[in-house]
Amino acid sequence: MSRMTPFTSPLLLGFDAMEKTLERIAKGNDGYPPYNIERLRPNGDTGAPELLRITLAVAGFSDEELDVTTEENQLVIRGRQVDSGERDYLYRGIAARQFQRTFVLADGMRVSGAELKNGLLSVDLVRPEPIRMVKKINISVSD
Numbered sequence: 001m002s003r004m005t006p007f008t009s010p011l012l013l014g015f016d017a018m019e020k021t022l023e024r025i026a027k028g029n030d031g032y033p034p035y036n037i038e039r040l041r042p043n044g045d046t047g048a049p050e051l052l053r054i055t056l057a058v059a060g061f062s063d064e065e066l067d068v069t070t071e072e073n074q075l076v077i078r079g080r081q082v083d084s085g086e087r088d089y090l091y092r093g094i095a096a097r098q099f100q101r102t103f104v105l106a107d108g109m110r111v112s113g114a115e116l117k118n119g120l121l122s123v124d125l126v127r128p129e130p131i132r133m134v135k136k137i138n139i140s141v142s143d
Contacts, residue, residue, distance in 0.1 A: 022104075032099055033057050033079070040124075051112075052125040054103065059119035060094060068114045068123055075103040075111060075123065 035056045042048035058066060058079055067078040081096040105125070112124045 032097070033101065035101065049126050049128040052127060054123045054125070056101065056121045056123075057119065058116070058121045060096075061116075061119075061121075063116050066116065066121060068111070068121075070105070070111055073105050073107065075105055075125070077101045077103075077121070077123065 033056050035054055038053050038055070040051040040053055042051065054075070054077075056077060061079050061081060065079055065081050067076075067080075069076050069078075078098070078100045080098040083096040106127065108128050108130070110126050112126050114121065114123045116122075
C-alpha cells in the first residue's frame with residue numbers, strides 16, 4: 001500500500017524537496033526547547049513589511065552556547081551546554097542538554113536580529129510583501 005501525501009497531486013509540480021523538508025522536520029521535533037511565534041504589528045500604516053518573532057525558552061544557556069544561522073531556506077537554532085566537572089551535584093534536575101530547532105523560511109524572509117534576555121532567545125524575522133508577477137508566455141506555432 002502506497003502512502004498518500006499532500007504533494008502527490010499531479011497539479012503540484014516541483015514540490016518534492018518541500019515534502020522531504022517537512023518529513024525531516026516532523027521527525028526531529030522533540031518539543032525542546034519550547035517556543036512561541038508571534039506577529040509584530042508595524043507602527044502605523046507605513047507600508048513596512050510584516051515582522052515575526054520566534055522566542056525560545058533557553059534558560060541556563062549563555063550567548064556563547066547558542067548559535068543562530070540560516071542555511072538555504074531554513075533558520076537553524078542550536079544550543080550546546082558544556083558540562084563542567086567542577087560541580088559536585090547532590091541532585092541534578094536541570095540537565096546540560098543540547099538542541100537543534102529548525103524553521104523553514106518562505107522565499108524572501110530574512111533574519112533581522114537575535115537577542116538573549118532573561119533566559120529567552122528572540123529571533124526577529126522580516127517577511128516582505130510578495131511581489132505579484134504575471135508573465136505572458138508566447139506560444140510558438142509550427143507550420
